[in-house]
Amino acid sequence: MMIRNPVPWPNGARCAVVFTWDMDADSILHLAHPNDADTRLSTHSMLRYGPEVGVPRIIDVCKQFGIKNTFFVPGWCAEQHPRAVELMVENGHEVATHGYLHEYPNQLSREEEHFWTNKATEAITRISGKRPVGYRSPWYRYSKHTTDILVEEGYTWDTSLMGDDVPYIIQSQKGQLVEVPSRWQLDDWPQFVHNHDLDFMMPIASPAYAMDVYMAEFYAMWEHGGVWINCFHPFCTGQVARMMMLSEMIGKMQAKGDVWFATGEEVANHLNELIRQGKYEPRVDKLPYCEGRLPELAEDYFTKSR
Numbered sequence: 001m002m003i004r005n006p007v008p009w010p011n012g013a014r015c016a017v018v019f020t021w022d023m024d025a026d027s028i029l030h031l032a033h034p035n036d037a038d039t040r041l042s043t044h045s046m047l048r049y050g051p052e053v054g055v056p057r058i059i060d061v062c063k064q065f066g067i068k069n070t071f072f073v074p075g076w077c078a079e080q081h082p083r084a085v086e087l088m089v090e091n092g093h094e095v096a097t098h099g100y101l102h103e104y105p106n107q108l109s110r111e112e113e114h115f116w117t118n119k120a121t122e123a124i125t126r127i128s129g130k131r132p133v134g135y136r137s138p139w140y141r142y143s144k145h146t147t148d149i150l151v152e153e154g155y156t157w158d159t160s161l162m163g164d165d166v167p168y169i170i171q172s173q174k175g176q177l178v179e180v181p182s183r184w185q186l187d188d189w190p191q192f193v194h195n196h197d198l199d200f201m202m203p204i205a206s207p208a209y210a211m212d213v214y215m216a217e218f219y220a221m222w223e224h225g226g227v228w229i230n231c232f233h234p235f236c237t238g239q240v241a242r243m244m245m246l247s248e249m250i251g252k253m254q255a256k257g258d259v260w261f262a263t264g265e266e267v268a269n270h271l272n273e274l275i276r277q278g279k280y281e282p283r284v285d286k287l288p289y290c291e292g293r294l295p296e297l298a299e300d301y302f303t304k305s306r
């Protein structure tokens, strides 16, 4: 076995699959160009494709396959596009938090980060009708304070970190969360995103090429008992050709069999329940990993240590 500590999944499943979507909408354009986002209408329209066209299509496809997904929504995007969030809720999907305006937590003070996380949490609660318990930090920019803040705000799980192949525990001073680890191989930006206003100009991959990358991860997790959790974007993978690819992918996963399709919240609850019953001992990662600059990198380290 490649994975030393595989999680016993429900009903003897070989792996867990969690489909997640980050509905960034136009928040990322405002963040990148606060002074003149209003003049960049083409990119605006590209991003608004997410809530307007992508989300309803994703929800139809999920319905067809009978699976529930997790949607990460910046609080501001929920306020701007409440109908998209209502559709998620009406169809039984999890709505989770992704910043307020897609601000980067690791560039904020602890107070600022807490302010925005709380504002996002309140917006999602108001619009979805349920307090969110899941979180992905914008651009994976999880900060040294994020765990403490999420614990204080009542969150139970996160998927911003990349430290394992199976869910594990992240622990900070204030408490702990279940980490359902992400990986760049399962993000759709490297495959598809090409837009000069966003300073991201990837050579656009074919849906078949991207599917190869995603499915290689799936077969590996199926073989060795891991968790497959993606990070797709409704404006990007919500496009027709890519959704045809996604349908094919879900079909292949279902045909393979013994797969637990779950939301992130369900995976976190499952892990916590196993721990409570003494049936599984997870890896525990203490955060943050370090504080400040390494002493070895101090300018006088060489002279001092001679």
Ligand SMILES: [Zn+2]
Pocket: 022, 024, 098, 102, 138, 139
């Ligand atoms: Zn995002």
